[in-house]
Amino acid sequence: MKNEARLGVALFVSMRPRQWYKNLIIYLAFFFTIDEAWSLDADTIAALQLFGVITLAFLIFSALTGAIYLLNDILDAKSDRRHPRKRNRPIASGRLPVAAAWIAAVALTAIALGGAFTLNPAFGGISLLYALANIAYSLALKHIVLVDVFVISGGMVLRAVAGAAIMGVPISPWLYLCTALAALLLALIKRRSQLTTAGVDAASQRPSLSRYSVESLDKLVVITATASLIAYSLYTFTAPNLPTNGAMMLTIPFVAFCLFRYLILSDSADSGENPEDLLLGDIPLIATALLWLCSAAVILAVFR
Secondary structure, three states, X not given: OHHHHHHHHHXXXXXXXXXXXXXXXXXXXXXXXXXXXXXXXXOHHHHHHHHHHHHHXXXXXXXXXXXXXXXXXXXXXXXXXXXXXXXHOHHHHOOOOHHHHHHHHHHHHHHHHHHHHHHOHHHHHHHHHHHHHHHHHHXXXXXXXXXXXXXXXXXXXXXXXXXXXXHOOOOOHHHHHHHHHHHHHHXXXXXXXXXXXXXXXXXXXXXXXXXXXXXXXXXXXXHHHHHHHHHHHHHHHHOOOOOOOOHHHHXXXXXXXXXXXHHHHOOOOOHHHXXXXXXXXXXXXXXXXXXXHHHHHHHHHHHO
């Protein structure tokens, strides 16, 4: 019984639940476009039912991403053993047998995709596209310079598209652009941290790192961070589904603070390698993100 429990824990850890926060992007469509959820004469039951459907989509996508992480760790087990932190992952360390990981990855993928198509055919198609893109990433694309970070960015956009598909509503292209740029920024910072931490062992840990340099990544981070802030600023007063009085522009300082704070925190050698540690472990960053969420909710409720 103890062995089964340890195996279950190792399997769950390999699914990286700490990174499932990325799937919260699925809720963007609900937050920014559903009139029923914010209007004073809303059908509360209908809104709650829709929220429940979105939550189910979140759980399905989390299971799918967990399967992808299992596949990635199976394929990367050899290189992970040369990494000072990744060597402790269950598959790399041997706590989770490769055969068990394969069985779990295939089963989770089948269950998640089956559930996605049952819930909503469009959501199922997007989930399948996400799975195929990430399988390609794990097999080959992560070894190609720049393509690796753009695939990561595309995966975040697909999450936002998945949420819109569930609700059957369009989302402003600006919001997709903001999502893509923010994800690209995190990926570039992560690559910079990996390159700095690995040093001469960078190529053996991840082949694409041999084509990057700290100087080039610094330039790309500056460009992407600037573009992210500009894109969000333009979104706040150009998106058709937002208040026309420009009230959403009041949220720009919160976004700017979060962006600058993250850049400062990730400047140390290995901080940016695990974005979830920075995003979920820094109180000022979390507090500002909550202030942004609350202020946006108030603006949408009052001025929509």
